[in-house]
């Protein structure tokens with residue numbers, strides 16, 4: 001978090017406190033409506049993590065993990081999910097997604113001997129405890145995508161995964177209508193289908209159409225400058241389309257973006273690559289080519305700051321240049337939330353004179369998710385007893401359920417993250433909660449698999465379907481390195497306040513006892529004992545009104561201390577100063593900055609005497625938490641006085657304080673440097689936070705449900721997302 005520097009804070013002299021006595025006199029203006037909070041990426045969070053405590057609780061009942069396809073939002077959580085499961089729980093995936101799973105598992109040291117990772121192919125049925133699983137081919141925007149059917153004696157569950165119906169997929173692997181039709185004939189108890197595009201009318205465009213439009217554009221730029229195409233790296237089929245277009249136009253293809261190489265290599269290893277990666281020209285060799293002989297494929301369609309396209313747009317890429325003769329093909333969609341930064345990037349591209357092709361009617365992109373007519377077709381095909389829409393915003397799920405009912409599906413459910421749906425056939429003596437397909441129909445891990453019974457006759461069986469419970473889920477955040485925790489542990493509220501309202505840091509030197517006598521030798525006190533304060537403060541990321549605001553802050557802080565009894569603890573000083581500063585900030589400019597107050601004894605012997613009378617400090621402060629603090633006795637080499645509580649908020653060093661202090665009076669008479677403090681780790685126990693939260697730890701930290709997910713975070717982290 002970076003804040004702009006404020007002018008130096010002005011400091012009032014000690015003994016001048018208490019001049020501002022307008023207690024309650026200031027009328028607070030109403031706070032403005034809240035502005036949109038900064039994105040999680042702006043707050044330093046790179047990943048939003050799942051709460052795996054639910055899985056950990058049910059680990060003995062989880063037969064397997066089935067990966068439908070390799071998009072990041074379907075495999076990216078595995079490093080957090082796998083530790084929550086039994087180490088022997090198998091992970092099933094197709095050959096291509098398994099390559100991606102393997103890469104991720106190796107990265108997190110979770111591959112082991114690899115035996116739990118089992119590659120499956122469409123059409124191959126296999127047993128999973130009491131279930132029989134059958135993968136079905138679906139089309140999407142990444143190779144080797146599957147839906148799956150789970151049969152057991154109580155019925156059949158079908159999950160589509162992410163899908164659309166591409167009538168002319170570039171790899172020839174068509175949507176398995178016949179397979180879904182056969183399931184419908186058996187009878188589908190529960191059907192789950194992708195709701196992402198339920199609000200989009202009509203049908204998706206085939207990748208074959210996208211290939212034609214790309215080829216037209218590439219050939220239309222013959223003899224001119226370079227062509228730069230940006231797309232989701234995982235859409236390997238489209239990489240093939242661009243390669244074929246480049247071949248036809250006599251251009252060499254160069255990848256700029258590590259993930260492009262990674263996805264193509266993964267496809268190549270399992271025989272699904274549209275071309276040999278060795279045919280690519282390296283970025284270094286591309287520089288020697290005439291621009292008219294080059295087609296660059298780059299990541300960065302969402303304007304991720306470090307991606308090649310964003311750098312090139314601003315003239316900052318060492319390898320990719322953009323000029324007036326160049327053509328930029330935007331073969332992706334702008335993920336909601338990224339509109340502003342993508343627009344800014346494309347403005348920068350346009351300013352370089354390059355031609356841009358990104359309008360919808362260019363036809364350079366097709367969604368990987370079925371539109372409404374396709375969703376309706378498959379609902380009519382499968383004719384499930386019960387329908388549960390999945391994937392998409394809650395409103396999308398509701399609309400998908402409406403669509404299902406319009407096709408004659410009588411029973412639909414819409415559930416939120418964490419809710420558990422139980423399904424059991426009626427008339428079997430099995431209660432929904434105790435013996436549902438999703439809850440407890442099988443014997444758990446280690447139990448002998450029951451024989452797979454005949455599937456129920458289509459439509460002839462009634463089921464009891466209901467929500468049988470709700471897990472209390474917490475969202476976790478990762479800062480891109482070791483920092484992982486809840487919103488509270490990652491201080492998201494504090495980060496938001498720092499970003500939007502700034503920070504005030506106040507150092508308060510407290511002097512106790514009667515004011516010093518005037519005139520030197522006379523030791524008699526000049527008045528009754530009282531508490532006096534000298535406040536030094538600084539702000540960051542705040543408007544300070546040419547210093548007038550700072551002066552007000554100092555005045556109200558010193559006044560607040562002056563109203564305390566002479567024996568008030570430092571914690572009380574910090575609390576009243578913090579409250580006064582917050583009130584003043586709100587009154588002055590309707591801001592709610594983060595406020596950090598650290599109080600010191602100006603004469604530490606007075607504080608030590610006070611503590612000894614009380615038998616220790618009451619602690620508290622405005623932030624809670626205890627930690628060491630250095631310094632205190634500035635006059636001798638004796639050890640520092642007794643430690644006391646201070647706010648948990650990270651405090652700046654003394655150097656930071658003096659940076660904004662600008663004290664001209666009331667400084668310690670012996671001229672010692674202000675005490676330095678140690679920064680402290682965020683965790684109270686001092687242990688380094690784990691790179692990956694252990695499931696047990698997640699269990700302990702479960703709090704209020706917060707199902708919010710943010711695809712921007714994935715995009716900002718430079719990973720591919722599945723919205724193609």
Ligand SMILES: [Zn+2]
Pocket residue numbers: 069071140162368722723
């Ligand atoms: Zn997907």
